Amino acid sequence: MQGMDGDQVKAWEARCIEEQLPACAAACPLHLDARAMLEKVKAGDLVAAFAIYARVIPFPAIVSHICDHPCETACRRAEAGGALRIGAIERAIVEDAYPTLKRSAQRNRKPKRIAVIGGGLAGLTAAYDLAVKGHAVTVYEGDARPLERLYHDYDAAVLPPSAIDADLGQLSALGIDIRCRARVTSGRGPLGLDDLIDAHDAVLLAPGRGPVPNLAGSIRLTIDNRVYMDADSCATSHPKVFASPLHKMPPGVEVGPYSPVGAMYDGRKAALSVDRFLQGASLTANRVDDGSGDSCLYVNVARHDPVAIVEPSAPDQGYSRTEAIAEAARCFPCECKECVRACEFLKSYGLYPKRYIREIYNNDGIIMGNRKSNKMIDSCSMCGLCADICPNDLSMGDVVLEARRSMVRRGHMPPSHHDFALRDMAFARSDEVAFARPAPGATTSAYLFFPGCQLTASSPQHSAEIYAYLRERLPGGVAFVQDCCGAPAHWAGREELHGEVNAALTARWEALGRPEVITACASCLKMLGAFQPEMTVRSLWTVMEEKGWPTGAAPLPSGALAIHDPCTGRYAKDVQSAVRTFAGHLGAEVRELSGAERTTCCGFGGLAQFANAEVTDKIVDRRITEDSADYLTYCAMCRDNFARRGKRALHILDLAFPAGADPAARPDPGFSRRRDNRLAFRARMLTDLWGETVTEPAPDLALTIADDVRADMERKLILVEDVARTVAAAEAGSPRFRNVAKGVTVASHRHGSLTTWVEYTAAGDGFVVHRAWSHRMQVEARPS
Amino acid sequence: MSNTIPEGAGNPADLLCFACDVPLEMGKVEATYLGQKFPVDLPRCPKCGFVYVSEDLALGKMLRVEQALEDK
Ligand code: SF4
Ligand code: SF4
Ligand code: SF4
Ligand SMILES: [Zn+2]
Numbered sequence: 001m002q003g004m005d006g007d008q009v010k011a012w013e014a015r016c017i018e019e020q021l022p023a024c025a026a027a028c029p030l031h032l033d034a035r036a037m038l039e040k041v042k043a044g045d046l047v048a049a050f051a052i053y054a055r056v057i058p059f060p061a062i063v064s065h066i067c068d069h070p071c072e073t074a075c076r077r078a079e080a081g082g083a084l085r086i087g088a089i090e091r092a093i094v095e096d097a098y099p100t101l102k103r104s105a106q107r108n109r110k111p112k113r114i115a116v117i118g119g120g121l122a123g124l125t126a127a128y129d130l131a132v133k134g135h136a137v138t139v140y141e142g143d144a145r146p147l148e149r150l151y152h153d154y155d156a157a158v159l160p161p162s163a164i165d166a167d168l169g170q171l172s173a174l175g176i177d178i179r180c181r182a183r184v185t186s187g188r189g190p191l192g193l194d195d196l197i198d199a200h201d202a203v204l205l206a207p208g209r210g211p212v213p214n215l216a217g218s219i220r221l222t223i224d225n226r227v228y229m230d231a232d233s234c235a236t237s238h239p240k241v242f243a244s245p246l247h248k249m250p251p252g253v254e255v256g257p258y259s260p261v262g263a264m265y266d267g268r269k270a271a272l273s274v275d276r277f278l279q280g281a282s283l284t285a286n287r288v289d290d291g292s293g294d295s296c297l298y299v300n301v302a303r304h305d306p307v308a309i310v311e312p313s314a315p316d317q318g319y320s321r322t323e324a325i326a327e328a329a330r331c332f333p334c335e336c337k338e339c340v341r342a343c344e345f346l347k348s349y350g351l352y353p354k355r356y357i358r359e360i361y362n363n364d365g366i367i368m369g370n371r372k373s374n375k376m377i378d379s380c381s382m383c384g385l386c387a388d389i390c391p392n393d394l395s396m397g398d399v400v401l402e403a404r405r406s407m408v409r410r411g412h413m414p415p416s417h418h419d420f421a422l423r424d425m426a427f428a429r430s431d432e433v434a435f436a437r438p439a440p441g442a443t444t445s446a447y448l449f450f451p452g453c454q455l456t457a458s459s460p461q462h463s464a465e466i467y468a469y470l471r472e473r474l475p476g477g478v479a480f481v482q483d484c485c486g487a488p489a490h491w492a493g494r495e496e497l498h499g500e501v502n503a504a505l506t507a508r509w510e511a512l513g514r515p516e517v518i519t520a521c522a523s524c525l526k527m528l529g530a531f532q533p534e535m536t537v538r539s540l541w542t543v544m545e546e547k548g549w550p551t552g553a554a555p556l557p558s559g560a561l562a563i564h565d566p567c568t569g570r571y572a573k574d575v576q577s578a579v580r581t582f583a584g585h586l587g588a589e590v591r592e593l594s595g596a597e598r599t600t601c602c603g604f605g606g607l608a609q610f611a612n613a614e615v616t617d618k619i620v621d622r623r624i625t626e627d628s629a630d631y632l633t634y635c636a637m638c639r640d641n642f643a644r645r646g647k648r649a650l651h652i653l654d655l656a657f658p659a660g661a662d663p664a665a666r667p668d669p670g671f672s673r674r675r676d677n678r679l680a681f682r683a684r685m686l687t688d689l690w691g692e693t694v695t696e697p698a699p700d701l702a703l704t705i706a707d708d709v710r711a712d713m714e715r716k717l718i719l720v721e722d723v724a725r726t727v728a729a730a731e732a733g734s735p736r737f738r739n740v741a742k743g744v745t746v747a748s749h750r751h752g753s754l755t756t757w758v759e760y761t762a763a764g765d766g767f768v769v770h771r772a773w774s775h776r777m778q779v780e781a782r783p784s
Numbered sequence: 785m786s787n788t789i790p791e792g793a794g795n796p797a798d799l800l801c802f803a804c805d806v807p808l809e810m811g812k813v814e815a816t817y818l819g820q821k822f823p824v825d826l827p828r829c830p831k832c833g834f835v836y837v838s839e840d841l842a843l844g845k846m847l848r849v850e851q852a853l854e855d856k
Contacts, residue, residue, distance in 0.1 A: 369856070371856075372855060374854070414855065416850065416854060735829075735832065735834035737808070737834075737836060739798050740799075740800055741798040745802070746799065748837070757837065757839070757842070773843060775837060775843075775847065775850070776817060776850050777816065777817040777846055777849065778816045779813050780813065780814050780816075781829075
């Protein structure tokens with residue numbers, strides 16, 4: 001069976017830029033990870049910071065004094081108090097930790113002989129890189145000493161000669177042979193380029209910026225006497241000879257001003273070509289040494305308060321250790337993770353989408369073994385918040401939907417995650433509760449009211465009242481369809497089942513003469529809109545806005561209401577505005593929470609609450625503490641989930657069709673009462689409106705269940721129905737136990753893939769339920 | 785996976801089988817989930833073999849084993 005589409009997964013992964021280099025590292029031609037280095041400084045570990053620094057920088061002492069630090073120009077802290085003084089911090093690190101520097105060459109089983117012509121920063125960087133790789137390197141320098149330019153270009157106060165000497169000492173320790181006053185020319189002889197080429201496996205030219213007429217004849221030169229070379233591969237006219245290029249800094253500038261770190265980059269680039277050549281590898285394949293560049297890591301700088309740059313108390317000595325630590329603490333550090341900050345699900349697994357996507361794809365590819373990301377995949381509520389926040393519109397909901405579909409196709413979906421919700425959906429679609437009728441007395445239908453399975457389950461009287469309102473306002477007949485839109489099947493990744501639901505809905509709609517559909521539920525609106533292309537589907541709220549508001553309003557709760565939009569209606573702007581107008585019409589003073597586009601899920605979305613209630617409770621708990629006012633919603637599940645977590649919440653229909661003195665205190669009906677409400681609703685509607693004879697199903701057993709026991713059952717997803725079935729079976733003679741200590745009967749019953757246990761006592765004509773629990777595993781005594 | 789589920793199995797001494805009127809005893813039991821079978825020791829009626837799964841066991845170790853099998 002088909003797994004996830006690898007190309008699609010790659011495209012998703014690429015959208016999350018969290019792993020891109022931060023601005024400082026992207027701007028540094030050597031891509032020093034300043035963020036990681038500063039992190040260590042911040043923690044007071046300058047030795048570890050120095051290790052990060054020296055791993056990338058060939059001349060730590062020199063660079064700490066004279067680096068032209070393009071990282072600082074790029075640093076995003078500039079927008080909030082001033083760019084980090086990365087250069088000055090590096091100097092403090094070097095002061096503190098230089099003695100810990102240990103250079104050693106790798107063991108190389110086939111060391112080669114390499115001549116480097118030119119002992120400036122570029123040539124010596126190349127020599128260093130190749131020596132570290134275990135090659136035998138000889139440097140030929142025309143001047144009396146290497147790095148001559150540094151000795152006279154810089155004031156000793158800026159670059160103390162001792163710093164140069166220290167770094168050069170490290171080169172000798174690596175075994176690099178530096179020959180001075182050794183000016184190489186073309187042709188033959190001990191310093192003739194032709195002889196050097198013959199005597200070495202490769203030659204690297206690092207002549208700096210000046211012309212090299214002295215090399216004419218041995219290799220090809222340009223018209224202005226520079227080495228003729230390919231800037232990408234560093235190849236020259238001779239296959240064994242490579243040359244260091246001239247860095248483009250700042251990015252895009254052909255040849256910018258001299259940059260010490262740029263020169264080191266040039267040498268490193270040429271050394272990489274030499275190394276590839278010596279290994280017989282391609283000079284260009286998979287080569288991404290892009291030098292100094294821009295970062296595409298998104299950083300929300302506005303989140304950070306400005307902090308002023310730390311000024312050294314003795315400017316000519318640079319930062320003290322303490323000052324360096326204080327300055328390093330100003331590094332944000334740069335990261336995106338905007339979505340992670342907003343979503344409790346993303347936060348709870350400790351990483352960020354790029355990593356999650358990789359894990360999900362790996363999980364998908366597992367043939368044998370533990371699929372340890374299953375639960376994570378089923379914990380996303382597919383609410384779309386991350387996509388709204390992400391600078392690249394990455395939607396984790398899309399990713400997990402594909403993952404779930406693949407799990408279902410391959411039979412890897414853990415049954416416990418969605419069984420309960422799918423069973424609830426099957427019930428909502430069953431003949432016991434679903435029905436479709438043209439308006440009482442009508443044969444044709446211009447409209448169809450589709451309240452959605454949850455509104456009717458949560459507050460059936462509202463479905464009935466809205467239906468009466470619509471019949472009064474709309475001409476041409478308003479049919480009624482009580483059914484489920486199929487969202488649970490879609491969210492569960494059950495494509496086949498979802499297809500069946502859609503086909504059944506289409507058939508109902510066709511049978512009623514293809515009326516215009518009006519729904520009260522944001523999820524139904526979204527689902528029918530997406531999967532019933534032929535249907536015209538409208539939201540109840542926009543219809544009301546157009547046809548006039550229903551009359552009669554509740555006594556308002558005191559104070560303002562904070563409005564929460566359902567996540568499935570994140571972009572339904574007309575609906576959002578109609579609801580707000582409606583609330584105003586009802587006299588409510590409404591204030592915004594995050595605004596509709598940044599709304600969160602109540603946990604029902606994506607069926608996340610069934611796979612990971614811990615995470616969805618966190619999502620809801622965070623949402624309900626955003627404002628102390630009562631919440632106003634227009635989704636039954638949002639309202640009930642807020643109520644379940646202890647937040648006073650209203651459905652807007654609680655205001656429009658008053659019932660009870662304090663509708664915001666209405667408790668969450670829970671799954672069992674929702675089922676009862678659905679059953680009763682069908683019987684009542686068909687009897688009252690259509691004059692059919694339907695008896696309200698009455699429970700066979702009189703069960704007494706205390707509120708706390710009921711809440712505990714809800715948490716465990718155990719229905720009163722399951723408990724009743726268990727008690728009934730036991731009383732009819734099924735095996736059961738007596739707990740003599742507690743004086744209770746303990747019974748179990750297997751229904752479908754679940755065994756339900758109940759502790760109960762008989763009381764009068766009925767039974768008192770003390771607790772219930774369930775499991776999926778089957779246990780049987782082994783025949784002895 | 786271990787072949788016993790000892791932790792949280794409950795105190796069978798308090799329970800009497802309703803039909804046989806004898807206390808439960810620990811005994812060999814076969815657990816099955818998703819086509820996987822394995823032996824465990826659980827309290828059961830020594831006469832008719834009716835097995836008891838306590839709440840602690842159902843929501844503890846047994847749940848973890850179920851989840852592990854679901855992820856296989
Ligand atoms: S918002 Fe999230 S998904 Fe998007 S780039 Fe940032 S970390 Fe990645
Ligand atoms: S704030 Fe820190 S991570 Fe970001 S660019 Fe500046 S130094 Fe680099
Ligand atoms: S729960 Fe919502 S915000 Fe969080 S990852 Fe899933 S779709 Fe994105
Ligand atoms: Zn027995």
